[in-house]
Amino acid sequence: MVYLPTILFALGEGAVIPLIPVIAANMGADVASAALVASALVVGQLCGNLPAGWAVARIGERFTMVIAGVISIGAVVAMVLAPVLAAFAASVFLLGFCAAAFGLARHSFMTTRVPVAFRARALSLLGGSFRLGVFVGPFVTAALLQVFDEHAAIWFFLVCLIVMVILVLFGPDPEKTTPPAASNSTLSEDTGEVVTGSIPTLERAGIFRTMWQHRGVLGRLGLAAASLSAVRSARQVVLPLWGVSLGLDAQTIALVVGVSGAIDFALFYASGQVMDRFGRLWAAMPAMVLMGAGFLALAFTHDGDSAVLWFGMLAAVLGVGNGLSSGILLTLGADTAPKQAPAAFLGSWRTLTDAGGAVAPLIVSGVTAIASLSVASGVIGVVGLIGALGFIRWIPRFSPRPDR
Numbered sequence: 119m120v121y122l123p124t125i126l127f128a129l130g131e132g133a134v135i136p137l138i139p140v141i142a143a144n145m146g147a148d149v150a151s152a153a154l155v156a157s158a159l160v161v162g163q164l165c166g167n168l169p170a171g172w173a174v175a176r177i178g179e180r181f182t183m184v185i186a187g188v189i190s191i192g193a194v195v196a197m198v199l200a201p202v203l204a205a206f207a208a209s210v211f212l213l214g215f216c217a218a219a220f221g222l223a224r225h226s227f228m229t230t231r232v233p234v235a236f237r238a239r240a241l242s243l244l245g246g247s248f249r250l251g252v253f254v255g256p257f258v259t260a261a262l263l264q265v266f267d268e269h270a271a272i273w274f275f276l277v278c279l280i281v282m283v284i285l286v287l288f289g290p291d292p293e294k295t296t297p298p299a300a301s302n303s304t305l306s307e308d309t310g311e312v313v314t315g316s317i318p319t320l321e322r323a324g325i326f327r328t329m330w331q332h333r334g335v336l337g338r339l340g341l342a343a344a345s346l347s348a349v350r351s352a353r354q355v356v357l358p359l360w361g362v363s364l365g366l367d368a369q370t371i372a373l374v375v376g377v378s379g380a381i382d383f384a385l386f387y388a389s390g391q392v393m394d395r396f397g398r399l400w401a402a403m404p405a406m407v408l409m410g411a412g413f414l415a416l417a418f419t420h421d422g423d424s425a426v427l428w429f430g431m432l433a434a435v436l437g438v439g440n441g442l443s444s445g446i447l448l449t450l451g452a453d454t455a456p457k458q459a460p461a462a463f464l465g466s467w468r469t470l471t472d473a474g475g476a477v478a479p480l481i482v483s484g485v486t487a488i489a490s491l492s493v494a495s496g497v498i499g500v501v502g503l504i505g506a507l508g509f510i511r512w513i514p515r516f517s518p519r520p521d522r
Contacts, residue, residue: 132255162214171465410502
């Protein structure tokens with residue numbers, strides 16, 4: 119009941135994500151406009167985090183997930199029936215809004231109930247549940263495209279959502295069957311010292327007051343985390359758009375994205391092991407360096423003779439980098455969450471990190487419109503390398519090694 123609903127949601131979303139730019143292009147959007155439509159998903163997540171933090175604190179994780187699932191069903195139906203591009207973009211936005219509520223509910227649950235000694239592994243498993251969907255979803259899409267049109271993947275997402283809502287609504291409630299951890303550690307955003315104590319499930323502090331109280335960690339480590347989210351989000355947009363710009367068909371694009379997701383998924387638990395044994399920095403920094411270098415290299419391959427080969431190879435490199443970072447944003451958020459108010463803080467943390475994810479596709483769209491997709495890829499690569507420097511500076515202060 120902890121991981122299966124997450125897998126169902128991620129499986130359907132993973133099947134749809136590679137096709138959002140393709141469907142937008144089929145509805146008349148150019149490459150830059152298709153990137154803008156794809157960005158509606160992460161913009162919706164950005165806008166949904168603060169309301170989700172409020173909902174989880176007051177009605178609990180279970181009912182927040184059910185309500186988000188029901189609204190997501192309506193959004194998926196609207197995606198299929200959308201008569202114009204604007205309506206399709208609005209449906210994608212609403213889906214992202216609901217995904218934020220779903221993700222924060224699970225993040226809050228794990229923060230309050232998992233001891234710090236193996237927190238990273240547990241949260242990497244949660245991140246791996248999302249990655250399983252990103253891995254399997256594109257292959258499901260490729261199989262469906264053999265028989266049906268691109269809307270078949272959206273109907274597949276609808277089925278996953280219905281099963282997920284039924285499971286959460288009628289299955290055992292983990293909030294009642296799993297007690298809070300006896301001792302969890304959080305970190306002072308000013309000193310970086312570990313503070314030990316139990317974390318209550320509910321919080322009553324205001325969202326914006328919590329953001330102000332913890333502005334130190336949010337404005338430092340949070341910005342570095344936002345850069346990682348930006349690079350991850352750009353990967354989901356740039357790879358399908360790169361395939362479209364090379365003239366590849368939807369099935370080939372889905373397969374390339376799926377292979378990248380397979381590599382990503384294969385490394386998720388290794389990331390948790392590294393973080394719990396050696397510290398968070400040893401997962402975050404290599405991931406950012408790999409993804410930043412991968413985007414920079416991709417920027418120089420578009421017009422070459424082996425552009426398609428380089429596309430596949432560098433998609434794999436980006437998959438390795440993303441896999442090494444599995445669970446890092448969830449873990450850093452849990453590490454720095456105050457024991458008195460986890461839900462409000464996590465809402466603020468996820469708003470900041472998702473802001474990076476929302477800005478990245480907008481950057482890709484804007485730079486592509488002004489210059490080219492290659493230049494946009496290079497810009498994202500620079501963001502990744504700057505983010506690596508931020509992690510080197512702030513992780514040792516706010517999230518030291520667990521044995522320290």
